[in-house]
Amino acid sequence: MEIPPFRIDDSTEIFLRNVIAFELSCPEIPSYFTSFAFLMDLLINTAEDVKLFEEAGIIRNYLDSREEVTQLFNGICKNAISVDFFHYSSQYHEAMDFCTPWRVSTGRLKHHYFGSPWAGMSVIAGLFLFVLTFLSTIYTMLSYFVGDTGSGLP
Known part of the structure; x- marks a missing residue:
């Protein structure tokens, strides 16, 4: 599975919340950002997970701590309605099948x-x-x- 590198800073949460709200309010628009946020919520549960993403070059963390990134992704989809079509479901299931x-x-x-x-x-x-x-x-x-x-x- 390949995840493109992305930057996490003070404006990331606001940006993601706005894009998720836009995608959820317009059903004709594919929900790529919402699916991405759900995927990251599934993959990141602890600060150690964030460390692995940083070491792999996927996350460039400009926040004060890894714990803040964990809280960001664990809270970003908390009040969002689940997406109708999860764009990364096959990749997620492949990763879970791989983790025997x-x-x-x-x-x-x-x-x-x-x-x-x-x-x-x-x-x-x-x-x-x-x-x-x-x-x-x-x-x-x-x-x-x-x-x-x-x-x-x-």
Whole structure:
């Protein structure tokens, strides 16, 4: 999915509210801005979401905080009548289908444990040591139950 970059400043909320009111009052005009506002409301729920959009180059935030952008999009469509035709419904459903629990878990694993080469190597080294410890424990238990202590004493 591609979202064109856009600027968020002090006049963005006023502009969006006016365009949404215009689109909703004229049914013959396609509701692209209203659909866009609904899409952003669906995608942005926290300041962390805004940070991801900023890092991707989609949002250029000129407000004081990311929390203000979150409040802007979470409140922009609150009192608006839902659009008759959501122009981005197929893209939204594709994104939601893409976000399966397996993909989300894999993404978190990559982000938290393999975010840098050193972190990845430490995870691999830890797993290697865990396997060696497990094998050593199995070997010790087997030698104890079989009776072979390996010391050569009767």
